[in-house]
Amino acid sequence: MSVKNRRISRVHADLNLTELFRRLYYFLYSNGQASRAERIVEDMTLVLLSKLAVERVDDQTSYNAVLDGGDPDILLELVHREFPEALREGERFNNDSESIRHSLRELKGVMLSGAPAHIIGDAFQAVMGPRVRGDKGQFFTPRSVVRAMVEIVNPRPGESVLDPAAGSGGFLAEAYAHQLSEGGPGKIVGLDKDFDLYRLMTAMLAIVAGPQAEARNRNSLDLEEWRQDHGVDSELFDVVLTNPPFGARIGVSDQRILAEYDFGHNWVKKSGSWTKTSELASSRDPQIMFLELCVRLLKPGGRLGIVLPEGVFGNSSSAYVWSWLRERGSIEALLDCPRTTFQPGTDTKTNVLFFVKGELQGPTRVATALSCGHDRRGRTVRADGTRYPDDFETLADDYAKSDPELWSEVDLGTREYLVPRYYEAAIPRDEKEQAIVDGATWVTLQDLVDAGELTVRKGHEPGSEAYGTGDIPFIRTSDIGNFEIHTDPTKSVSEATYDKFQKSQNLRAGDVLMVVDGRYRIGSAAMVSERTRRSVVQSHLRILSLSDSSRLDSYALLYALTLPSVRRRVRDLVFVQSTLGTLGKRVLELEIPLLVGDGPWLRNIDEFRNVLQQRDVLLGKLNATAGGDEFEL
Numbered sequence: 045m046s047v048k049n050r051r052i053s054r055v056h057a058d059l060n061l062t063e064l065f066r067r068l069y070y071f072l073y074s075n076g077q078a079s080r081a082e083r084i085v086e087d088m089t090l091v092l093l094s095k096l097a098v099e100r101v102d103d104q105t106s107y108n109a110v111l112d113g114g115d116p117d118i119l120l121e122l123v124h125r126e127f128p129e130a131l132r133e134g135e136r137f138n139n140d141s142e143s144i145r146h147s148l149r150e151l152k153g154v155m156l157s158g159a160p161a162h163i164i165g166d167a168f169q170a171v172m173g174p175r176v177r178g179d180k181g182q183f184f185t186p187r188s189v190v191r192a193m194v195e196i197v198n199p200r201p202g203e204s205v206l207d208p209a210a211g212s213g214g215f216l217a218e219a220y221a222h223q224l225s226e227g228g229p230g231k232i233v234g235l236d237k238d239f240d241l242y243r244l245m246t247a248m249l250a251i252v253a254g255p256q257a258e259a260r261n262r263n264s265l266d267l268e269e270w271r272q273d274h275g276v277d278s279e280l281f282d283v284v285l286t287n288p289p290f291g292a293r294i295g296v297s298d299q300r301i302l303a304e305y306d307f308g309h310n311w312v313k314k315s316g317s318w319t320k321t322s323e324l325a326s327s328r329d330p331q332i333m334f335l336e337l338c339v340r341l342l343k344p345g346g347r348l349g350i351v352l353p354e355g356v357f358g359n360s361s362s363a364y365v366w367s368w369l370r371e372r373g374s375i376e377a378l379l380d381c382p383r384t385t386f387q388p389g390t391d392t393k394t395n396v397l398f399f400v401k402g403e404l405q406g407p408t409r410v411a412t413a414l415s416c417g418h419d420r421r422g423r424t425v426r427a428d429g430t431r432y433p434d435d436f437e438t439l440a441d442d443y444a445k446s447d448p449e450l451w452s453e454v455d456l457g458t459r460e461y462l463v464p465r466y467y468e469a470a471i472p473r474d475e476k477e478q479a480i481v482d483g484a485t486w487v488t489l490q491d492l493v494d495a496g497e498l499t500v501r502k503g504h505e506p507g508s509e510a511y512g513t514g515d516i517p518f519i520r521t522s523d524i525g526n527f528e529i530h531t532d533p534t535k536s537v538s539e540a541t542y543d544k545f546q547k548s549q550n551l552r553a554g555d556v557l558m559v560v561d562g563r564y565r566i567g568s569a570a571m572v573s574e575r576t577r578r579s580v581v582q583s584h585l586r587i588l589s590l591s592d593s594s595r596l597d598s599y600a601l602l603y604a605l606t607l608p609s610v611r612r613r614v615r616d617l618v619f620v621q622s623t624l625g626t627l628g629k630r631v632l633e634l635e636i637p638l639l640v641g642d643g644p645w646l647r648n649i650d651e652f653r654n655v656l657q658q659r660d661v662l663l664g665k666l667n668a669t670a671g672g673d674e675f676e677l
Contacts (some may be wrong), residue, residue: 045247050492053076054544056152056223056419061154061163061166061167062165062166062167064150064151064154064167065088065168065478066166067150067489068088068091068147068150068151069084069085069517070527071143071147071150072084072087072088072139072147073142073351075143075144075146076138076139076140076143077138077139077140078173079278079300080150081136082240082348083139083431085140085240085244086138086240086243087137087138087139087144087147088147089243089244089246089247090120090123091124091144091147091148091151091618092139092151092156092247092251093123093126093127093130093205093243093247093250094107094116094119094120094122094123094148094245095107095148095151095154095156095209096126096250096251097119097122097123097125097126097127097154097158098119098122098131099155099156100126100157101122101126103122104576106122107119107148107152107436108146108164110148110153111145111148111149113145114159115141116137116141116144116145116148117136117137119148120135120136120137127246127250127425129246129260129261130242130243130246130247132239132574133184137394151321156251156256156532157250157251160221164217164248164251164393165466166250166400168189168212168213168214168217168244171588174373181424184386184389185214185215185216185287185351185386186385186386186416186417186418186436187214187218187435188216188417188434188437188648189351189381189385189396190215190218190286190438191218191435191436192379192436192439192557193215193221193285193349193351193398193438193440194215194218194219194222194285194349195440195441195443195444196349196377196398196440196443197283197285197347197348197349197398198222198347198444199219199222199223199230199282199283199285200223200226200282201223201226201228201229201230202223202227202228202229202230203230203282203283204230204231204233204274204281204282204283205219205220205223205230205231205232205233205278205281205282205283205284205285205342205363205371205404206233206234206235206280206281206283206284206285206286207233207234207235207284207285207286208235208284208286208334208337208338208341209235209262209264209287209288209289210234210235210236210241210245210259210286211236211244211245211284211287211333212241212244212245212246212248212511213234213244213249213252213259214231214287215285215287215624216233216234216245216249216252216253216285217248217249217252217253219232219283220232220252220253220256220257220383220409221252225269227261229253229256230256230259231256231280232249232256232257232258233257233258233259233260233281233588234249234257234258234259234260235260235261235262235264236261236262236264237261237262237263238382238403239261239438240466242260242261243261244533246259246261246586248587250561254346260273263335264334264337265301265305265334265337265521266301267301267304267332267337270341277340277341278340278341279342279343279344279346280341280343280344281335281341281343281346282342282343282347283346283348284338284341284342284345284346284347284348284349284350285348285349285350286334286338286349286350287350287351288330288331288334288335288350288351288352289330289331289334290329290330290331290352290353291329291330291392291438293332295327295328295329295330296327296328296329296330296333296354297326297327298635299324301333302324302325302328304326305328305333305336305337306336306504306562307328307332307333307335307336307365307368308321308324308325308328308333309321309322309323309324309325310324310325311325311364313363313364316579317367318363318364318367318368320364327373331352331353331355332362332365332453335350335352335356335365335397335619336368339399342401343399343401343448344401344402345401345402345403345465345524346400346401347376347398347399347400348397348398348399348400348401348402349396349397349398349602350396350399350545351381351394351396351399352394352395352397353392353393353394353622354392354393354394354619354620354621355620355622356620356623357378357395357397357461357462357463357464357619358461358462358463358466358619358620359619359621360421360460360461363461364458364567366459366460366462367460368401369460370405370458371404372401373399373400373401373402373403373577374400374403374404374405374408375397375398375399375405375407375408375456375462376398376400376408376477377396377397377398377408377409377410377411377443377451378395378396378397378398378407378408378409378410378411378462378464378467379395379396379398379410379411379412379413379439379464380395380410380411380412380413380463380464380465380468381394381395381413381416382398382413382414382415382416383420383620384416384418384419384420385413386463387418387419387420387421387422388420388421388422389544391420391452391623392622392623393620393622393623393625395463395464398507405456406591407453407454407455408453408454408455408456408467409443409448409451409452409453410451410453410454410464410465410467410468411438411439411442411443411451411452411464411468412464412465412468412616413435413436413445414435415433415434415435416432416434416435416436417431417432417433417434417436418432419432421518438450439451448628451470452467453471454467456475461555461619463619464478465489465615465616466616466617466619466630468616470613471609473607473608473609474608477607477608479644480607480644480645480648480651481563481607481637481639481645482643482644483635483643483644484637484638484639484643484645485637485638486635486637486638486644487635487636487638488632488633488634488635489631489632489634490632490633491631491635492594492596493632494573495596496591496592496593497590497593497594497596498588498589498591499589499591500586500587500588500589500590500631500632501549501550501586501587501589502583502586502587503519503549503580503581503582503583503584503585503586504545504548504549504580504581504582505582505583506518506537506541506545506580510537510541511535511536511537512534512535512536512537513538513541514536514537514538514539514540514541514542515533515534515536515538515580516530516534516536516537516538516542516578516579516580517531517532517535517536517576517578517579517580518532518536518537518579518582519557519576519579519580519581519582519585520532520535520582520584520585521532521559521561521565521568521582521584521585522565524557524559524565524568524569524570524585525565525570526566527569527570527571527602527606527656528570528659528663529557529570529571529572529576529579529581531576537580541580541581542578542579545580549580549581549587550589551572551578551579551581551587552572552577552589553573553574553577554571554572554589554590554597555571555572555587555588555598556569556570556571556572556587556588556589556598556601556602556605557569557570557571557572557581557585557586558585558586558587558588558605558631559585560584560585560586560626560627560628560631561584561624561625561626561627562584562624562625563624563625566618566626566627567605567611567612567614567615567618567627569602569605569606571598571599571602573660575663575664575667576661588601594639595640596638596639596640599637599649599652600640600645600649601636601638602648603645603648603652604637604639605636607636607637609654610634610635610636610675613634613635614627614634617630617631617633617634619631
């Protein structure tokens with residue numbers, strides 16, 4: 045069955061079981077004694093394990109006895125026999141008996157062990173996944189991302205599949221369904237250190253894959269446990285698919301574990317090459333450790349798909365990771381994810397790495413997903429009733445083609461920045477923009493700097509203690525909008541602070557301020573006027589000053605920075621560290637058109653200049669009329 049037909053077959057079948065799970069959840073929430081999401085998910089998991097245990101041993105007598113008024117906890121004895129590691133000692137249901145009986149009645153006519161894998165997987169992920177807390181760096185992976193990664197890695201019939209940070213088991217359920225449709229699944233194995241997640245995964249995999257699945261409650265990073273289970277700690281699996289926990293707050297600090305990993309050591313760069321030292325790191329972010337674990341567990345020729353924070357791809361201090369990876373195989377593909385992918389759970393920007401162990405590095409495919417099927421609040425439907433677009437399915441389908449249209453092939457060489465969109469082919473300019481810039485020469489800001497036509501300077505941070513000490517505006521990223529410089533009197537600084545930075549900033553009318561760091565305003569620009577020249581500029585902005593001999597004038601420069609294709613390229617050049625983005629020195633790589641002389645752009649720039657000049661005059665008059673002072677009511 046084709047990928048497309050498999051997806052179409054899901055559409056209606058998913059809804060009944062998903063709706064049943066949702067109904068059970070909200071019944072327990074509204075009528076039970078436990079209201080915390082985690083406790084409700086615990087009870088739902090135990091209810092499902094009870095039903096599965098009954099199906100396994102065909103013990104309808106005990107099940108019916110509970111429905112007729114018996115204590116639901118007697119079913120947990122059966123769960124303990126069938127899933128011995130899935131219960132804590134002395135554990136009972138959190139909710140009252142009648143609420144649990146109601147849930148069991150709802151499931152009486154459902155044969156869980158016979159339900160198709162993809163239907164169970166979707167129902168679990170839709171209802172339970174979003175309710176898993178992210179306080180340990182674990183976040184629900186959207187189903188479209190899971191499916192895209194599985195389709196791209198393409199687990200073949202009979203191959204073994206591992207997720208060492210499996211959570212509720214979404215990757216494994218999807219991989220099993222994929223293999224099943226292609227001819228037959230192999231062994232699927234999931235591990236998670238968190239007991240609640242492990243038990244949720246146990247229920248999921250028991251329903252989905254039965255004896256083909258193995259769920260373990262383990263610290264995956266502990267290689268000694270792998271040796272105890274398998275006799276070895278490497279080259280065990282054909283495929284690894286995972287979204288490991290990430291974040292500095294949950295760093296790995298166990299020196300015994302760190303000592304077993306290359307990434308557990310400190311690395312230094314000497315003569316252009318990265319070298320591992322004998323010194324152990326005091327702590328290491330878990331995602332780095334999981335990446336090494338995944339590669340070690342792959343068989344030669346094995347394939348990895350892993351979600352990682354963008355900081356791994358774009359942080360120079362993490363560049364040793366890529367040097368290590370290149371020595372062990374091929375970076376097959378890089379997929380750029382929208383910032384909203386894991387929202388509202390976390391604002392951390394992520395990308396996906398696809399790797400093949402032991403293969404020589406060839407061209408790497410890169411692609412960018414601009415939409416993920418939901419907004420930053422997790423809403424999948426807009427106010428007008430239409431669904432948010434989702435690029436992941438389209439990109440996965442395109443990847444399977446011998447000559448994909450949406451993926452670019454690039455030679456990464458030994459580059460240390462691997463943010464996917466940085467390498468994307470330029471998006472063609474639309475007809476309107478092309479008509480304006482037709483005939484213009486395109487240059488980078490660095491070209492203009494090298495030619496002596498432009499200087500680019502950084503702002504400064506006077507410190508919060510300087511706020512409100514005078515009437516000199518302190519211009520921040522939030523003060524740049526609609527090509528205008530706003531000023532916040534509560535952040536104004538003193539004459540002494542202005543004098544401290546005036547020489548190095550040297551603001552002049554006609555200078556362009558451009559936001560290069562922050563969250564949402566990067567690329568926004570505005571022009572300094574005589575009215576705003578006497579200011580101090582924040583370090584998150586760059587001051588672009590044209591020389592007297594430059595071919596451009598300030599309005600042509602500002603206009604060029606506003607063009608749609610230039611703004612799109614700004615997006616590609618921004619690397620996100622955790623939740624904050626930065627252009628850094630890459631701002632000098634930004635290419636703009638030289639809008640000089642008598643070209644089709646002339647009329648647009650003249651109108652742009654007139655509007656900005658008139659607005660500045662009017663704002664000056666308004667400020668003078670109001671007395672020039674802010675006041676509080």
